[in-house]
Amino acid sequence: MKKASIVFIVSMLWSGIAFAQLKPRPDAFPSEPENLEKRVITMATTVDEMASWDRYPTYNTYLTMMARWAETFPTLCHVDTIGTSIQGRLILSMYIAPLRPSGTSPETGEELEERPEFFYSSTIHGDEVTGYVMMLRLIDTLLTSYGISPELTDLMNRTRISINPLANPDGTYHNSDTTIRGAQRENADGIDLNRNFPNPFFPAKTTIPQENQAMIDYFTEHRFRLSANLHGGAEVMNYPWDSFTSRDNPHPEAEWWIDVCKRFVDTSRTYNNSHFRDTYTCGYTAGGDWYVISGGRQDYVNAVHNCLEMTMEISTQKTLSSDRLPEYWYFLAPSFINYIAEIHNLPQDVSINPTHDRELTLGPNPTTGIITVSGAEGATIELRDLQGRTILTQEASQSNTLNISHLNSGIYFLRIDGETIKIIKL
Numbered sequence: 258m259k260k261a262s263i264v265f266i267v268s269m270l271w272s273g274i275a276f277a278q279l280k281p282r283p284d285a286f287p288s289e290p291e292n293l294e295k296r297v298i299t300m301a302t303t304v305d306e307m308a309s310w311d312r313y314p315t316y317n318t319y320l321t322m323m324a325r326w327a328e329t330f331p332t333l334c335h336v337d338t339i340g341t342s343i344q345g346r347l348i349l350s351m352y353i354a355p356l357r358p359s360g361t362s363p364e365t366g367e368e369l370e371e372r373p374e375f376f377y378s379s380t381i382h383g384d385e386v387t388g389y390v391m392m393l394r395l396i397d398t399l400l401t402s403y404g405i406s407p408e409l410t411d412l413m414n415r416t417r418i419s420i421n422p423l424a425n426p427d428g429t430y431h432n433s434d435t436t437i438r439g440a441q442r443e444n445a446d447g448i449d450l451n452r453n454f455p456n457p458f459f460p461a462k463t464t465i466p467q468e469n470q471a472m473i474d475y476f477t478e479h480r481f482r483l484s485a486n487l488h489g490g491a492e493v494m495n496y497p498w499d500s501f502t503s504r505d506n507p508h509p510e511a512e513w514w515i516d517v518c519k520r521f522v523d524t525s526r527t528y529n530n531s532h533f534r535d536t537y538t539c540g541y542t543a544g545g546d547w548y549v550i551s552g553g554r555q556d557y558v559n560a561v562h563n564c565l566e567m568t569m570e571i572s573t574q575k576t577l578s579s580d581r582l583p584e585y586w587y588f589l590a591p592s593f594i595n596y597i598a599e600i601h602n603l604p605q606d607v608s609i610n611p612t613h614d615r616e617l618t619l620g621p622n623p624t625t626g627i628i629t630v631s632g633a634e635g636a637t638i639e640l641r642d643l644q645g646r647t648i649l650t651q652e653a654s655q656s657n658t659l660n661i662s663h664l665n666s667g668i669y670f671l672r673i674d675g676e677t678i679k680i681i682k683l
C-alpha cells in the first residue's frame with residue numbers, strides 16, 4: 258500500500274474516533290454476566306421446536322440438528338469435528354461443498370481444491386449466543402436453498418464453506434446441557450479463549466487451552482482465506498489488528514477491510530437502520546482503536562494462517578431474549594451471505610492458490626535473524642514491514658541469505674516475483 262493512502266486511512270480513522278461516542282469495549286473486560294431475569298429464554302428440546310428459530314437449542318438438539326442436516330444433504334455437506342471441549346462436548350463444523358449438479362461430470366478432488374475456503378465461527382465467548390443461532394440458521398438456509406436460489410447455489414458451487422456455530426460449548430452450557438441460562442464467557446477452566454491464542458507479534462510461552470489447540474489444528478489442516486469470529490455485547494464490525502492501534506500499525510489491507518465493513522453495515526441497515534450504532538456511528542472500527550487486546554483469534558489467524566479474519570460484534574445484548582432472534586436474522590442474513598461472497602473479491606496480495614513456476618524454498622520461519630531463500634534466481638526480493646514500507650531489496654542469485662536480526666520482533670512480508678510470504682521475526 259502506498260504511503261499516501263495510509264495517511265488517508267489513518268486520518269479518516271482518527272476523525273472517526275474524534276466524533277464517535279467511545280464506549281468501553283465490553284469484550285475487553287472480565288466477564289460481566291447480563292441480568293437475564295427479565296429475558297425470555299426458551300429452549301428447544303427437539304429439532305421441530307427450532308422450526309421458527311425463536312428458541313435456543315439444548316446441547317442435544319444442537320447435535321441432532323447437525324447430524325440431521327448431514328443425513329438429509331449428503332451430497333452437499335458433512336460434519337467435521339474440530340475437537341472436544343474440556344468437559345468432552347463436541348466442537349463441530351458444517352462443511353458445505355456441493356458436488357457438481359447432476360448432469361455434469363463428477364468433481365475430482367483437484368477441482369474442489371480450486372474453490373477458496375471460507376470459515377464462520379461463533380460463540381467463543383459462551384454467553385454471546387446470538388451468533389450461535391444465526392449460524393445454525395445460515396447452515397439451514399444454505400442447504401435448503403441449493404438448487405432453488407440461483408445466487409446461493411452459485412455461491413456454494415464456487416466456495417467451500419465451513420461453519421462452526423459453537424466454539425465454546427462448555428461456556429454456553431455451563432449450567433447444564435438443557436439450558437443456556439447461566440452461560441459463561443470462559444471455558445470450563447475459567448479461561449477466556451479469545452485472549453489465549455498465540456500472540457504472533459510478541460511471542461511468549463503460553464499454555465494453549467484445549468479448545469484453542471483444536472481450532473489451531475483445524476486452521477492448519479484447511480486453507481481458509483476469509484473468516485469471521487462472531488461475538489455479542491456490542492454492534493460493531495471489528496477488523497484487524499486488535500494488538501495495535503491503526504496509527505501504530507495499520508493492517509496491510511486496511512482499505513479493503515473498511516470497504517468490506519461498510520458493505521456489511523450498509524446492507525444490514527437497509528433492513529434495520531437502528532443497528533450497528535452503539536459503539537461507532539459508522540458501525541466499524543480497527544480493533545485496536547476501540548481497545549487493544551492480546552491473544553485474540555483474529556490477529557493470530559491473520560498473521561499466521563494468511564487468512565483474513567475479522568470479529569463481528571452482532572448484538573448489543575450478549576444473550577438476546579429468544580423471541581428476538583428472528584428479528585436479528587432478518588437484519589443480518591443478507592450481510593452474512595454477502596460476506597461469504599467477499600472471498601471472491603480478496604485483495605490482490607492475498608493469493609488463494611498461488612501459481613508460480615518457481616520452486617521457492619525459504620526458512621527458517623519463524624526466524625531469529627538469518628533466512629535462506631533458494632529458487633528465486635532472477636527475481637527481486639523485497640522485504641516490507643506491516644505498514645507496507647520497503648525495508649530491504651536485493652536481486653536474487655542462486656542461494657540467498659537475508660539477515661534481519663537487527664529488526665524488531667514481529668511480522669514482515671517478503672515479496673518475490675509477485676508472491677507474498679509472511680515472515681515472523683522472533
Ligand SMILES: [Zn+2]
Binds near residue numbers: 488490
Ligand atoms: Zn466476545
